[in-house]
Amino acid sequence: MTELYHWFDLIGVAVFAISGTLVAYEKKMDGFGVVVLATVTAIGGGTVRDVILNVPVFWLHDQSYFAAILAAILLTTRLINKQRTIPHYNLQIADAFGLAFFAVMGTQKALLAGMPDMTAVIMGVITGCFGGLIRDVLAREIPMLLKGELYATTCIAGGIVYTLCINFSLIVEVAMILSMLMTLLLRFAAIKWGIVLHVFKYPD
Template identity: 70%
Template sequence: MPELIHWFDLLGVMVFAISGTLIAHSKHMDGFGVVVLATVTGIGGGTLRDIILDVPVFWLNDTHYFMAIFGAIFICVLFLNSQRTIPKQMLQVADAFGLAFFAVMGVKKALDMGMPDTTAIIMGVLTGCFGGLIRDVLAREIPLLLKGELYAITCIAGGIVYTQMMHWSFSLEVTMLSAMAVTLSLRLLAMRFNFVLHIFKYSA
């Protein structure tokens, strides 16, 4: 099971790195800009989580994470140089998958350290959202976290599902997959049907 979790983690890094590469392409960045944006998107959230939890940062002694990032960049560069255009909503779909993977991994890591459910859910939100937040700030975009369809709320929902299923003694595999599915489904539904959480009345 630890090996499977590691693969989930690598997959999350890779998917987020893809979203960073797509943003870099849309902003006409050079090669270094692509690497920076893909890297901060892929490992930014997990880095903040580990610093707050006061544990060794997950990528310091494992080069597989950077291999995943560079693999994502390579795939994207080949695709974008051949297609020339980014399919509609490809960025947000890639981001949604990364969000689901990392939110759950953040919750799991916090619970494994004995943190209470509320703290674990917050760590899931930070893990899922912070890398994309840095990406959007560097790209001079309003972060997805702060606008548009439900974003952090989906991480909270996935975190609640994870913590409650663990209390109900579901297997770890079923719990992780269920929480990821809830997070991803809510995010995709929010994108499709424009679910938002407005508290102000905005003029048209």
Template identity: 60%
Template structure:
């Protein structure tokens, strides 16, 4: 099972690296900028999670995470340079897939270190959103988590599905897959139908 968790981690890393590379492509960054953006997107959230949990940071002792980042980045660059048509929402879709992996894997790691379900969901959400936040800040954009369609809510939902299925004695693998699918489907639905949680009306104004 540990080996499976590791592969899930690498898949999430690779997908987030693709999202970071696409963001760098949209901003027409140079090669160094592409690598930086892909890397912080892929490992930023997990690094912050591990620091908070006070456990060894995932990539300090395992170079396979960097291999996944560089491999995914190189593949994306090749596809883009070969004039492959990139859909407008490709970044959002790649980001959604990365979220699904990282939310559940972040929650799983937190639970493995003895946290409560509530803290595990928070750690899973942090794993999913923080890398993208750093990416968007470096791109001088408002992070996706603060604008547009449902984002952090989808992470919380996926983490909730995962932790509660475990509480109901569902086997770890089906619980993980269900949590990932729940997060992914809700995020894709939010992108497709522009689902939001409005608080302030568009007509609101601040009095001077």
């Protein structure tokens, strides 16, 4: 089971590293900039989560996370250099998958640390969103978290699904899959149909 969690973590790290690399390409950054942006996107949210939970930071003693980041950077840069152009929706797709993986893993880790359900959902949001938040700030963009289609809300929905599944004694693998699907499908729907949660009335 621990091995399964680890592989999910690595997949999430790699997907978010891809999204960081795509932003670095859009911003015409050099090699060092690519590595920095991909890395903070991949491990930023999980680092903030672990510091808040007062548990060992997940990547400090496990070099496989950096291997996953490096592999994602090399693969993405090779594809970009071959195609010369990357549609913007590729960034949104990569980001959505990273969001789905990390929202679930963050919620799960908080529950395993003995946190109540609401805290666990918040930790899922932090895990899923804060890497992208740091990425966008470094790239001098308004973070996706603060604008446009549903973003953090999708993590909240996924975290709620996961905690409910656990409370109803569903097996962990099923809970993870259902939670990831909820986050992913809700994010894709928000992108496709421009679903937002406005609280102010803006002129058309």
